[in-house]
Amino acid sequence: MAGPASSEADAIAVSLGAVTKVYDNGVAALGPLDLDVKRGEFISLLGPSGCGKSTALRLIAGLTAPSSGVVGVSQRTNETRAGYSIGFVFQEPTLMPWASVRDNVRLPLKLGHVPMAEADPRVEEALAQVGLSEFAAAYPRELSGGMKMRVSLARALVTNPGILLMDEPFAALDEITRFRLNNDLLALWRKLNMTIVFVTHSVFESVYLSQRVVVMSSRPGRISAEFRIDTPEPRVEEFRMSASYAAYCREVSNALMPSYSGLVGA
Structure with a gap:
């Protein structure tokens, strides 16, 4: 039965319309690319190196401008609190080595001149969300690779984003x-009702995480196939062992093969 709630669920958070990107050196990196992402959806962009996946994220984030076409991003933020519309988790944690975990997470709020009285509880909440409350005073050199990536994720979450962009964060x-961070990310996605656009080279990761897998062709990147991953929610670890998971992975792998030379999941 359609109504306001279902209409709201179908609202578009991100829209790319006939978007292209040609760099100053003449390299055509992307497009034309057409992609709509619904509010609250978790999608993965999957494709070979150099196909424009990261470029697409940078366009959505406003870090670069398209050569042609239209990039639309909903300015609506997290439902429960005021916040920034977009959070970005890069492939490398890029933490400040001289700063504690707490201060690394606080950085976006400091740059945004958020008062300390408001920033402190948001930092503590973000650390709790990624399971790092006990390491708030630690320094990056004292952390494992997975823990550093959790700090990077907390730094994105502290801004209360409605849209989270992730560029091969676990590669x-x-x-x-x-696997553990995949599960934690899914739990956060459900809890916080974010829209997530996730870039990966891994078929297996994309199928496990996503509601929709978008396969991109070699440069200039275009959408060559899309797959809706229909499984019961919440998705749990047993899904990795299921026949349906294996079948989805085969389908996505077959769609990826022409442009990826069989190096699936690398």
Whole structure:
């Protein structure tokens, strides 16, 4: 039964319309690309290196401008609190080595001139959300790779984003840590009702995490296939062992093969 609630759920958070990106050196990185992401949706962009996945994220974040086409981003923020519309987690944690975990997480609020009385509880909440409350006073050199990435995630969450962009955040981690962070990310997504656009090279990660997997072709990147991953929610670890997971991975792998030379999940 359609109504205001279902209409709201279908609202578009991110829209790319006939977007292209050509760099100053003449390299055509992207497009034309057409992509709509619904509010609250978790999608993965999957494709070979150099196909424009990261470029698409940078366009959504406003870090670079399209050569042509239109990039639309909802300015609506987190439902429960005022915040910034977009959070960005990069492939490398890029933490300040001289600053504590707490101060690294506080950085966006400090740059935004958020008063200390408001910033402190938001920092503590973000650290709790990623399981790092006990390490607030630690320094990056004292952390594992997975913990550093949790700090980077907390730094994005502290701004209360409605849209979270993630550029291969777990690519350099060992498999056990990666699986654990995948599960934690899904739990946060459900709890915070964010829209997530996640870039990865891994078929297996994209199928496990996403409601929709968008496969991109070689440069200039275009959408070559899309897959809706329909599974019961909440998605749990047993899904990795299921026949449906294996079937989705085969479908996505087959769609990726023409442009990725079979290096699936690398």
